[in-house]
Amino acid sequence: AQKVTQAQTEISVVEKEDVTLDCVYETRDTTYYLFWYKQPPSGELVFLIRRNSFDEQNEISGRYSWNFQKSTSSFNFTITASQVVDSAVYFCALSDSNSGGSNYKLTFGKGTLLTVNP
Amino acid sequence: DAEITQSPRHKITETGRQVTLACHQTWNHNNMFWYRQDLGHGLRLIHYSYGVQDTNKGEVSDGYSVSRSNTEDLPLTLESAASSQTSVYFCASSPGTRAGVETQYFGPGTRLLVL
Numbered sequence: 001a002q003k004v005t006q007a008q009t010e011i012s013v014v015e016k017e018d019v020t021l022d023c024v025y026e027t028r029d030t031t032y033y034l035f036w037y038k039q040p041p042s043g044e045l046v047f048l049i050r051r052n053s054f055d056e057q058n059e060i061s062g063r064y065s066w067n068f069q070k071s072t073s074s075f076n077f078t079i080t081a082s083q084v085v086d087s088a089v090y091f092c093a094l095s096d097s098n099s100g101g102s103n104y105k106l107t108f109g110k111g112t113l114l115t116v117n118p
Numbered sequence: 119d120a121e122i123t124q125s126p127r128h129k130i131t132e133t134g135r136q137v138t139l140a141c142h143q144t145w146n147h148n149n150m151f152w153y154r155q156d157l158g159h160g161l162r163l164i165h166y167s168y169g170v171q172d173t174n175k176g177e178v179s180d181g182y183s184v185s186r187s188n189t190e191d192l193p194l195t196l197e198s199a200a201s202s203q204t205s206v207y208f209c210a211s212s213p214g215t216r217a218g219v220e221t222q223y224f225g226p227g228t229r230l231l232v233l
Contacts, residue, residue: 033219045208045224091160095219106222110160
């Protein structure tokens with residue numbers, strides 16, 4: 001069965017520090033997708049990125065970057081020069097073809113609470 | 119702008135009462151999902167639908183039901199509310215083009231307290 005582990009329950013950093021949020025996944029499928037969502041204190045869930053299992057290129061979007069390594073089943077998320085507005089819970093999620101007969105469902109990790117202090 | 123909305127945003131009810139949470143999307147998405155979020159558990163799938171008249175059970179479906187009579191709405195009903203159903207509920211949707219995995223977009227959430 002698919003599983004997503006976010007071992008870091010909480011992380012606290014000082015503004016301008018770089019921070020990496022870890023995500024390790026388990027799947028028996030060769031085709032799968034990985035996602036990151038952000039949940040700021042206001043509570044909504046904001047989509048950040050989606051990657052498929054065939055594309056291991058790292059991605060950078062402004063201060064955000066993602067490192068996908070199939071060899072270690074990891075999809076880690078780094079925020080460079082963190083800001084107070086980055087404070088949120090971050091969720092990693094997996095969707096594969098074993099998600100109940102269709103690859104539309106998401107399995108979420110338990111989330112990492114990031115606090116960026118001024 | 120197209121969007122996904124949930125109502126009410128906050129609800130307090132008593133044990134044993136029937137409660138319905140609304141979810142409405144204007145993206146014309148085929149797929150809709152209900153999740154609950156609890157501390158220490160992340161988000162867990164309750165029910166989902168791939169189109170009108172289609173509903174399926176998720177990981178934690180006991181005590182919940184859904185119906186899909188049109189594309190835009192997927193109401194979630196707690197048949198007899200229990201304190202264990204105190205949670206934050208999120209609705210999500212995705213296009214449902216059957217072209218592969220799609221990104222799900224979430225509503226703002228409903229905080230439910232069962233006393």
